[in-house]
Amino acid sequence: MEGKKVFQSQNKSRLAILSLSNMMSVPSSVVAVIQLKVPDAIFQGGSNVALSAAEILAVALPNGGGEPDNLERILRLLTSYDIFEEHLCSNGVRKFSLTEIGKCLATDEEGLSYSPYVLQHNQDAYMRAWPCLKDAVENPSVEPFRKVNGGEHAMKYYTNPNQIALFNKAFIGMTSPFMREVLEFYDGFKEVQTLVDVGGSTGVSLSLIMDKFPNITKGINFDLPQILASAPQLPGITHVAGDATEFVPSGDAVMMKWLCSGFSDDECRKMMKNCHKALPADGKLIICDPVLPELTDESTRTKAILGGDVFMMTMYGTKKTRTEKQFKELGIAAGFSRFSVFYIDSYLVFMEFHN
Numbered sequence: 126m127e128g129k130k131v132f133q134s135q136n137k138s139r140l141a142i143l144s145l146s147n148m149m150s151v152p153s154s155v156v157a158v159i160q161l162k163v164p165d166a167i168f169q170g171g172s173n174v175a176l177s178a179a180e181i182l183a184v185a186l187p188n189g190g191g192e193p194d195n196l197e198r199i200l201r202l203l204t205s206y207d208i209f210e211e212h213l214c215s216n217g218v219r220k221f222s223l224t225e226i227g228k229c230l231a232t233d234e235e236g237l238s239y240s241p242y243v244l245q246h247n248q249d250a251y252m253r254a255w256p257c258l259k260d261a262v263e264n265p266s267v268e269p270f271r272k273v274n275g276g277e278h279a280m281k282y283y284t285n286p287n288q289i290a291l292f293n294k295a296f297i298g299m300t301s302p303f304m305r306e307v308l309e310f311y312d313g314f315k316e317v318q319t320l321v322d323v324g325g326s327t328g329v330s331l332s333l334i335m336d337k338f339p340n341i342t343k344g345i346n347f348d349l350p351q352i353l354a355s356a357p358q359l360p361g362i363t364h365v366a367g368d369a370t371e372f373v374p375s376g377d378a379v380m381m382k383w384l385c386s387g388f389s390d391d392e393c394r395k396m397m398k399n400c401h402k403a404l405p406a407d408g409k410l411i412i413c414d415p416v417l418p419e420l421t422d423e424s425t426r427t428k429a430i431l432g433g434d435v436f437m438m439t440m441y442g443t444k445k446t447r448t449e450k451q452f453k454e455l456g457i458a459a460g461f462s463r464f465s466v467f468y469i470d471s472y473l474v475f476m477e478f479h480n
């Protein structure tokens with residue numbers, strides 16, 4: 126009996142290692158199905174009718190070609206990760222529909238999805254850096270991304286219009302559904318008149334916040350000049366170009382969403398000090414960022430946050446994801462004295478800093 130228990134536990138461990146060893150097949154398969162437009166071929170504006178690999182290829186590659194058996198192998202793998210649902214027909218044909226996770230990859234009525242984010246995180250310049258992860262430990266002075274991309278910093282890499290377009294699309298695709306949902310529950314903008322969004326990309330968060338909170342009469346979208354160069358004009362919003370480590374425009378509330386984890390403690394403290402300077406005595410800084418739990422667990426949330434953290438370390442160098450305590454300490458060092466946290470979304474947490 127005891128021997129059987131030991132065997133079962135070793136068997137489970139061996140299986141786990143086999144699964145981890147081929148983990149690369151998972152993001153690569155997600156990228157492949159996005160490139161082949163499989164989610165859109167199945168979703169078809171919301172019908173989500175189960176299709177076989179051959180039927181998917183007939184939509185995805187209308188000029189013919191493609192190997193249905195290979196596509197089916199990819200779809201079966203992703204079914205085991207709950208991206209597709211498999212339907213085994215009585216004639217032996219396997220069909221696939223999208224699960225709730227898979228639907229995040231299909232283009233919605235506004236032309237948005239999470240697919241650009243997946244493509245952005247798996248593009249060649251990033252993929253080249255992963256085999257050098259060990260160097261981030263041995264020689265952290267130059268992050269793997271720079272080492273393999275001719276010394277170019279990941280942020281500088283976004284001077285190419287195609288890269289900027291993918292980057293912006295990735296964040297709009299993630300931000301829009303997130304903002305729509307959380308604004309039903311988070312009311313921290315209700316007394317604000319002028320809101321500054323630091324690192325606001327093309328201004329989409331600000332625009333959604335201002336739609337929901339018409340008390341905000343002036344929105345300032347603050348981002349790097351190369352990102353703002355392609356930002357659309359939005360009602361009530363002024364785009365201001367600059368670097369938050371040097372300066373932040375004034376408002377009665379300042380938001381930094383998904384920005385701090387891209388910066389070292391020193392840079393983050395500088396940015397928060399600049400936010401403090403930009404606020405009146407009764408103003409507030411709202412940070413919305415992934416927050417690490419103090420204790421590591423096996424939840425999907427912790428895996429998503431830690432995966433993002435190692436991604437930042439590999440691509441951007443010293444930057445890091447922080448715990449609630451670390452954010453609070455940075456806030457105090459920047460001049461804030463009160464701190465409150467709102468866990469509404471499972472990934473991005475709202476934190477308010479007051480004088």
Ligand SMILES: C[S@@+](CC[C@H](N)C(=O)[O-])C[C@H]1O[C@@H](n2cnc3c(N)ncnc32)[C@H](O)[C@@H]1O
Binds near residue numbers: 347
């Ligand atoms: C991860 S994106 C988040 C975009 C947006 N806030 C969102 O949540 O979708 C980070 C943004 O910060 C901007 N950014 C990076 N460094 C910055 C700096 N020093 N000053 C101002 N903005 C910066 C980037 O250009 C990018 O638009």
